[in-house]
Amino acid sequence: MSQLFDYKTTAMISSLMPGGHKSRQRGPGSDFYRKTHFLDEPEPARIDLNASLTDPFENLQVRSYRQRSKLDVLVLIDGSSSMIYVNKVSMVTALFDSICQSVAAAGDEMSAYLLTDQLLPLEDCSALQSAFNAIGPEHNQASAFTEIQQVLPTRQSLVFLVSDFHWPDWQLHAVLTALSAHTVVPVICWQSREYNDYPLWRFVEMADLEIGKSTLVFVTPNQRQLLKQRYQQRQEYLNTQCRAFNQRPFWLLDHYEAVQMNRYFATQP
Numbered sequence: 434m435s436q437l438f439d440y441k442t443t444a445m446i447s448s449l450m451p452g453g454h455k456s457r458q459r460g461p462g463s464d465f466y467r468k469t470h471f472l473d474e475p476e477p478a479r480i481d482l483n484a485s486l487t488d489p490f491e492n493l494q495v496r497s498y499r500q501r502s503k504l505d506v507l508v509l510i511d512g513s514s515s516m517i518y519v520n521k522v523s524m525v526t527a528l529f530d531s532i533c534q535s536v537a538a539a540g541d542e543m544s545a546y547l548l549t550d551q552l553l554p555l556e557d558c559s560a561l562q563s564a565f566n567a568i569g570p571e572h573n574q575a576s577a578f579t580e581i582q583q584v585l586p587t588r589q590s591l592v593f594l595v596s597d598f599h600w601p602d603w604q605l606h607a608v609l610t611a612l613s614a615h616t617v618v619p620v621i622c623w624q625s626r627e628y629n630d631y632p633l634w635r636f637v638e639m640a641d642l643e644i645g646k647s648t649l650v651f652v653t654p655n656q657r658q659l660l661k662q663r664y665q666q667r668q669e670y671l672n673t674q675c676r677a678f679n680q681r682p683f684w685l686l687d688h689y690e691a692v693q694m695n696r697y698f699a700t701q702p
Contacts, residue, residue, distance in 0.1 A: 436531035436691040437538055440698050442504065442591055442616040504541045505586040507615075508532055510561070511596030512549035512568055513575040518597075519624045520687070522565045525595055527689040528620065530558045532593060535691075546584060548577040578608055585615070595620040598671055605671075609678045618697075619675050619682040628664040 476495055484494035510516075510525060529545070536543040545555040547564045555561050585592075592615045598605065609617070668684075675682045683697050 435534065436527070436689075437535050438531060438691045438694040438698065440506075440535060440539070440591065440694070441701065442589070504539075505588065505590035506532070506536050506541055506543040506593070507584070507586060507590055508543070508545035508555070508593045509581060509595065510545070510547045510555070511575050511598075512547040512553070512564065512577075513596075513599075514568060515597055515599050516622070517565060517568055519626055521597065521622050521624060522562070524622055524624075524685055524687070524689050525565075526558050526561055528595065528622075528685065529555070529561055531689065531691050531694065533557065544584065546577075546581075548575045548581070550576050552577050552580055552584060578604065581608070581611055585612070590615050592617045593620055594618065595622065597622050605674060609674065609680070613678055617678070617680045619671075619680055620685050621671060621682050622685045623664075623687075625687055628660050 481494045481496050485492070488494055508529065510529070516522070516525065532545075533543065545561075547553040547555055547561060549564075549568060553564050555564070592612055594608070594612065594617055596619075598619070598621050600608075609619075671682060681697075681701075683694065685693075
């Protein structure tokens with residue numbers, strides 16, 4: 434099933450390879466940039482007669498264009514233990530497949546990694562599924578996030594950062610800082626079952642997949658409401674932190690559809 438979406442960056446890119454994205458490179462293209470002197474860009478085919486005839490200094494004017502260029506796309510997927518909770522793997526796999534299809538259709542360059550205790554390169558969804566299958570509910574905090582500098586493109590790129598963001602504050606700040614030179618789409622993957630539908634008046638085993646420990650909790654209405662409030666507070670906190678880095682999170686809740694991503698990029702400033 435096709436899950437294509439159109440993506441873009443808010444900034445112009447510097448790639449020399451022709452593609453479909455706004456570029457800083459001047460040359461043949463459809464994006465009008467400005468009018469300039471003929472001696473700066475001696476292209477007779479782009480002479481603007483009206484501007485030249487009305488120039489009070491009698492300079493020959495040409496129309497200058499920016500070309501469209503290829504964009505580097507990087508996908509970084511959190512491989513910590515909490516990402517195997519319920520249906521998160523299916524959500525992330527559907528998202529990854531959609532990104533792969535969309536980048537291929539746009540003719541751009543893409544690289545992808547699952548981050549556990551090491552950087553695992555991903556070629557396709559099968560590789561992602563196999564890598565996730567190797568992750569157990571033991572203590573795994575995706576320590577390879579400290580090594581992402583070695584896989585970051587040298588020029589400004591589009592980065593999909595996929596995680597549930599159940600990280601300590603220092604790790605969140607460190608990752609967002611490391612990616613601040615790029616256009617980042619923080620994809621926050623949550624399942625509503627993490628904070629909804631807990632049965633009342635009974636013991637429920639709650640597992641902390643980040644540290645591999647489980648705790649029996651007797652669920653009361655106050656506790657269930659408190660759990661929802663904590664998730665709401667976390668959502669507001671993540672929105673605020675992303676805005677501080679000039680990023681807008683994409684909230685992936687329960688299931689993925691490409692129309693959601695299309696809507697996200699269509700409302701980009």
